[in-house]
Amino acid sequence: MTSNKAAVLWDESHLWGLTALRALRHKGLLYDLVRAEDIRSGALEDRALLFVPGGWASNKLKALGDEGSSAIRSFVRGGGNYLGFCGGAGLATRDCLGLLPVERVPTAHRVPSFSGLISCTVDNHPMWDNIYRPIFHAWWPSQLRIAGEDIRICARYDRAMPDAYSSDIRVGSLTAGEEWTAKETAYGINLNPERLAGEPAVVEGEYGKGRVLLSLLHFDTPDDARGNRVLRKLWTYMGGTCRTDTPEAVSPKRFAPEAAPLMREAHALIATGEALGLWHWRTPWVLQWKRGVRGLEYCTLANMAVSIAEHLGQRFAENVPAPLVKELHHLAGIFAAFRGRAEELLRKEHAAIQQGLISFDTSDDPALQDLRRALFGSAKSHGGEFKALLDEIDVFLYHLMV
Structure with a gap:
């Protein structure tokens, strides 16, 4: 059962x-x-x-x-x-x-x-x-x-x-x-x-x-x-069940310091978009972005990085096990590579927006379009380097939650 x-x-x-x-x-x-x-x-x-x-x-x-x-x-x-x-x-x-x-x-x-x-x-x-x-x-x-x-x-x-x-x-x-x-x-x-x-x-x-x-x-x-x-x-x-006792008090959030490199990458990427005026935090968990750029994808990465830090902090009161630390460094490394190219894309999109309205998948700049396809694929439902990074983060986070 x-x-x-x-x-x-x-x-x-x-x-x-x-x-x-x-x-x-x-x-x-x-x-x-x-x-x-x-x-x-x-x-x-x-x-x-x-x-x-x-x-x-x-x-x-x-x-x-x-x-x-x-x-x-x-x-x-x-x-x-x-x-x-x-x-x-x-x-x-x-x-x-x-x-x-x-x-x-x-x-x-x-x-x-x-x-x-x-x-x-x-x-x-x-x-x-x-x-x-x-x-x-x-x-x-x-x-x-x-x-x-x-x-x-x-x-x-x-x-x-x-x-x-x-x-x-x-x-x-x-x-x-x-x-x-x-x-x-x-x-x-x-x-x-x-x-x-x-x-x-x-x-x-x-x-x-x-x-x-x-x-x-x-x-x-x-x-x-x-x-x-x-x-x-x-x-x-619909047939689900609920707790009958009083839920435990929510303990203060503790971010595992071992997740700091991953968090820094996420925060730096969001800060770049903010500095360019391409988005702002609409709520504590979702961005509001300008037409012409992707926003949900970037705030998804940021939220998942924060969630990893929180779950690690909750599960390991002291030190995070060495295999997980090694995986965290790997994730931070591929995030850093993605961030460098994503920030290049954001700067190109910012420049294009100054010339007029663009959409997430159309632009007169071939170099911009090539970079978009490499990072996100050609579908709105995303692919490319972003999807590869997201999938690795997703698997790591899932195993922390179950």
Whole structure:
């Protein structure tokens, strides 16, 4: 028998996995952290719930492979429940796992760069009990199109809050529709958050004997008391369990000094972007960046470096074992190599932005484009040297957490 009824899929969640686990721990929700290889080996047996946090759905699907995807379908078909947020919701759609007759709206027809608080209209689902102002966070979500019957729409988007952003534009800074139209023409994408009004934000349906609930809203956003209350209700509704005792007091954070070289690399990279005026910290854990550069990738590295330092400090009161120190030096070394090239890219992007608007994947500078492809690949879901570095950091961090 497994120790907890709920499993959380870690693969390809990165920043969104960290924020999700923080919320789960804060609310006393019990879970076991698993990887795709565990699912392929039967980790969902005797479970009631699989929770898939945010992150690129296409990367998650690749990590699972055919065998892991089949295992999830069998789990839900046999009566297990599936809860997916954002990218975890996308993973369950028709073109991925196919758990529900729901499709993702193509990028050209949606608002692809919305982030922040948005109000919703909700139905009478028990997750909304005692939620009197349904205002929640969405972080660069996809959009869903209902493509079949028997799908319950539990929430729809209503109105974006003034401090939300569409790309790098604060929603409250534009008021007239004509202003949004002008920006959309300049940026070449849909920006006006009013386009989201009435679109599905949370849906529920069945696959075989199991329940599937997909949310584009991040109820696992750090320090979001309202969203975290919904998360706790969903956890029990979907078959998960919660602590019945009083959670232990959170001990002061202790960063292992052995992780200092890795932390320095992350902080230096973020500082370069700040000095160039390309981004600033929007919250303690996520950047707000200018159009034309990648920002989520860089703050993901920074958050994961900090998490490594925290976990090492918690697990090893005194000295970190020598093999881990050796691995930390290796990670810091490849991070340093990446940082040097990333800072070169940021300086090139900064110069290009001074000449006019650019996007993350287009520029008139061939050298800039070549460097982008080397560092991040050609897909928005990232690749290249960044993905190689991220994967090594991810494996190291995962083994500290389990």
